[in-house]
Amino acid sequence: MVRITALVLGFGLMAAPALADLKQAVEGQLTPGYAAFAKASADLAAAADKDCSPEAVKPAWNAAYDAWLAVSFFHLGPVEDDGRALAIHFWPDPKGLGAKAQRALLSGDAAALEPAAFADQSVAARGLMGLERLLYPDTPFEGDACPLIRATASDLARMASGVNADWPAYAATLLTAGEPGNTAFLSPQEALQALFTQGATGLEAIVDQQLGRPLGSFDKPHPERAESGAAGRSQRNVALMLQALRGFAAALDDKSVLTLAGLDRAVGLAEKLDDPAFAAVGDPQGHLRVEIVQQAVKAARDTMIAEMAPALGVDLGFNSQDGD
């Protein structure tokens, strides 16, 4: 224990700016972000209760999805408890586990749709992606989808409200990093590093998943793998995620101007793409345009690691980057 105390004192000089950056990222973005997502999800559940027809539910579903994308890059804290993030946004799903589980729910015992029972259903069947399949079906589901739409929307609202309710305690853990009794983060630098890693990993996910999956290779593109192509919001998702990460990066260090310029460029390219479902990746020109966005996100991430990490005195994990 003696060593830990010594270490905390050693970081004393750095603690003040680190805590200011932490506070800005946590209270300026994540706290309001989770609150907005909880509100939008509650509105979605209410809308589905009132009228469960797809056309009536779609606007509230899109609003809840937008709210989620403001915080979806962040995988620490209550969102990871009980697999919440996984259930809220189960994507990609290359084996089609979600649709399979939903077909079973539609034809099975209605008791599975009761809130407590539904919370125990497969993460693949639930959340925003489960609702997308019900609201924008490529082949209509057999039977009445209404009870499942309502159950899924209520379950999403329950999870979003749970995350929002649990968040202040985790925010306090981040903001008291290095204080006696905080065994999650042994110094403010550790908490700052954890947040920085979330930002860099979020950009990497956009490169590899949201953009990388539909792009496939030039010879073998996969437009059908685009995220939320059915709802025609693949491009919107990328633009919103990038905006969120741009805001987060600015909160962590608004002096890392090259990083912020790189992110601005990526946001701009994503916004003006005009390929809502990434359907155009199937032709060479369209593929190239999405690839240019991917290159811009990659470049922004590289800049963030080169410029912002040393400015904050953090790095990406030693083992996580280069294991064996």
Next chain:
Amino acid sequence: MATRRAFLAGLACASLPRLSWADAGSPAYLAAGKLGQDRFVLHGISAAGQSLFQIDLPARGHAAAAHPDRPEAVAFARRPGTFALVVNCVTGLVSHRLTPPEGRQFNGHGAFSADGSVLMTSEVIAEGSEGRVGLWDAATYTRIGEWASGGIGPHDIKRLTDGRLVIANGGIQTDPGDRTKLNIDTMRPNLTLLSPKGEILEQAELEANLRQNSIRHLALSGDDIAFAMQWEGDKAEPVPQLGLWRPGSAPRLCPPADADAFAMQGYAGSIAAAAGQIAITSPVGGVLIVFSDQGVPLVTLRRADVCGVARAESGFLATDGQGAVWSCTTAGLSPLSQQATAWDNHLIALG
């Protein structure tokens, strides 16, 4: 350190009987690490998680093997490895430097025979990555022979109490000059059990749809060999990172709880077994999952860049890239120490 220096000076003058692990301050663990930008070290760590000594390494280390009786450890380079150092853990001096034969590379792990007379090293033929177990006379550390490992790209090896040797042939062929993976589409990892004389007794493979799950690390858990895997396939597929193999039967896979299907992001960095439990770590996911020795997930604990894990008096000890050593039980993680050395992949339990 004055006490230690005086002790070492005393050692130099006195003619002592054979040294034991107690003379090295009784370290309970060894761990490699990185200090600053370019300094690589090996530490001896006490049962209470405190560093007892630190020795410089010529390049990045990986795992180590402790001699069963003598306070002597062999620290292995990270693959493709060009050195292994025999370190006297009392004096902190390197007594031998092992270099793999021409065309061979160390692959990061090794083990001593039960009587301590032979050191066995995990190796590959540089061209093609075919596996070998190098044999070294542990008195003189001269090369005395080698066996086939039974597969491509062996990584961890463990000696069973009866003298048999189990090898995790990871299945990945790598470029001889660096770590580029060359055969991900056709890789085929296996577990191989060798007799004390190096004959292949038995081999086990995973189902065809899991052949991109590289079997890399091992822990002995009762009559089972627990193995940890790293997924080279589509990241979107949930695959288990833990398996149990009881020779004579097929391997059993042990998935995490549904909610934690992606918590490890397909990557297990280390594995350890202790008192009816098995722990695996993922620095990529920043999690450590404790399972029962039957493979039932018990608890998921979160810590950024956690990787090293080894059995402890109660539960496990774990190390991370921020220099912290943790006590780990199903009740949670609690910090024991933290220092400037960023702990590398493995924490090796001695004795």
